[in-house]
Amino acid sequence: MSNLSVDFSGLKLKNPLIASAGPITTNIESVKRLIDSGIAAIVTKTGFVKKEYEKWVGRKNIFPYKPVFKYQSLKNGRLLSLPTLSDIPVTEMAKRVEKMKKLNIPVIGSIMGLSPEGYRESAKILAESGADAIELDLCCTMPEFTTTYKYAGQNVNFYPKKYAHLLAAVKDSVSIPVGAKSTVSLYMYGKIFEGLIRAKLKNSLPDFITLVGQLDQNPGVSMETLEPLIPHIPTFGWQGTLSGLTYSALATFSSALGIRTPTLSASGGIRDYEGVIQSMALGATTVQFQTVILDKGPKVISKILDKLNAHLESKGITSINNIIGIASRQYIPSLLLGKFMRERDTLFGTMHAVVSSKDCNGCGICESVCTEAAVLMNEKKAEIIQSRCRACNLCILKCPQEAISMENIERLDQLIERYKQTESSKSFKTFMQKNKIGFLDKIMIYKNLKEWGLA
Numbered sequence: 001m002s003n004l005s006v007d008f009s010g011l012k013l014k015n016p017l018i019a020s021a022g023p024i025t026t027n028i029e030s031v032k033r034l035i036d037s038g039i040a041a042i043v044t045k046t047g048f049v050k051k052e053y054e055k056w057v058g059r060k061n062i063f064p065y066k067p068v069f070k071y072q073s074l075k076n077g078r079l080l081s082l083p084t085l086s087d088i089p090v091t092e093m094a095k096r097v098e099k100m101k102k103l104n105i106p107v108i109g110s111i112m113g114l115s116p117e118g119y120r121e122s123a124k125i126l127a128e129s130g131a132d133a134i135e136l137d138l139c140c141t142m143p144e145f146t147t148t149y150k151y152a153g154q155n156v157n158f159y160p161k162k163y164a165h166l167l168a169a170v171k172d173s174v175s176i177p178v179g180a181k182s183t184v185s186l187y188m189y190g191k192i193f194e195g196l197i198r199a200k201l202k203n204s205l206p207d208f209i210t211l212v213g214q215l216d217q218n219p220g221v222s223m224e225t226l227e228p229l230i231p232h233i234p235t236f237g238w239q240g241t242l243s244g245l246t247y248s249a250l251a252t253f254s255s256a257l258g259i260r261t262p263t264l265s266a267s268g269g270i271r272d273y274e275g276v277i278q279s280m281a282l283g284a285t286t287v288q289f290q291t292v293i294l295d296k297g298p299k300v301i302s303k304i305l306d307k308l309n310a311h312l313e314s315k316g317i318t319s320i321n322n323i324i325g326i327a328s329r330q331y332i333p334s335l336l337l338g339k340f341m342r343e344r345d346t347l348f349g350t351m352h353a354v355v356s357s358k359d360c361n362g363c364g365i366c367e368s369v370c371t372e373a374a375v376l377m378n379e380k381k382a383e384i385i386q387s388r389c390r391a392c393n394l395c396i397l398k399c400p401q402e403a404i405s406m407e408n409i410e411r412l413d414q415l416i417e418r419y420k421q422t423e424s425s426k427s428f429k430t431f432m433q434k435n436k437i438g439f440l441d442k443i444m445i446y447k448n449l450k451e452w453g454l455a
Contacts, residue, residue: 047090163195179208254283359403
């Protein structure tokens with residue numbers, strides 16, 4: 001039997017499966033069922049301090065608050081729900097945490113607030129009740145549409161200075177691990193990286209990041225080889241599933257940060273053991289579940305664990321830790337993608353498709369899909385007009401005979417390998433992995449930001 005235990009920012013977990021913040025972690029009865037099914041830890045339903053709830057909604061005595069008709073649709077395993085305020089104040093959740101801890105399960109307290117003071121107060125309350133860690137809910141989109149409070153939910157990600165200040169405020173108030181749950185989108189991830197750098201300068205880097213993906217989709221990794229299905233680019237357009245968004249977020253962060261500073265947790269769209277393996281290969285130490293449990297019940301966790309263990313055994317993998325980040329090492333660090341793509345485009349004119357006449361069967365597919373009119377059919381054989389070919393690779397992908405190859409493809413391969421191991425990416429990881437940031441690091445930060453592609 002493979003070893004499924006992981007170290008998640010100091011929390012020793014029997015396996016990497018965590019129940020994420022939501023309805024399934026609201027009450028003690030539901031948590032008991034999750035434990036019986038094998039879940040390794042739970043994240044409590046997100047809570048506020050009562051006074052900030054009342055400030056948000058503009059009225060007193062909101063509790064007890066019971067939202068009705070929240071779930072709107074459940075098709076193909078995807079749950080469409082109407083966002084609502086959390087129905088449990090943090091003081092009540094603290095009482096439930098005390099009961100949950102008696103079940104011998106690691107408990108991560110999820111909190112959100114309108115101000116650093118609100119987050120700090122909530123963190124203290126849950127820490128005193130026995131919570132093993134705190135997860136700041138910086139991914140909730142409701143504040144973006146319903147408030148102007150810059151520290152609330154997803155809003156704070158737009159303000160790197162406030163992001164760093166919030167982390168420092170909470171970490172200074174408790175002695176347990178503090179993580180940030182962030183929604184990652186193409187317009188947001190650069191701001192989050194800046195926020196992390198600012199937090200590092202305050203020696204207040206989060207102990208873990210729970211990633212909720214809204215990037216372009218990543219198709220994941222091969223279940224056989226654990227290599228990326230599309231190598232070297234961590235995020236790109238793809239028609240797929242919600243889990244593909246999570247894979248992109250993981251690959252984007254792990255390619256730049258590594259897998260330990262902070263530790264990464266995957267959340268969003270993972271429904272099976274394949275999703276666990278792919279998430280971990282892309283850098284996650286833990287994987288969080290919610291929708292699939294609402295869809296199929298807690299026993300689905302037992303089935304996922306059984307299949308996960310069976311797969312690892314079949315591959316001769318003795319410890320699940322051996323796969324963490326194994327695929328993300330093959331990506332160009334996400335912070336360097338812009339620079340890489342600009343240099344890649346200088347290869348135009350040096351690479352072009354070529355057709356093996358003896359293998360071509362004259363089907364004409366390459367001619368029909370070429371967007372540059374670079375393919376001619378001559379006596380039922382395809383020919384490439386080199387001056388028109390832009391080396392897009394589409395004809396190669398479509399050729400049923402595998403009769404087309406790319407001339408000088410090794411030049412691109414060499415460029416990719418060079419960008420995977422640049423000094424700037426190494427220096428960024430070294431900076432983030434330092435135990436303590438000193439005065440000289442702060443002086444050098446502006447020079448380093450330019451080197452890292454962030455200025």
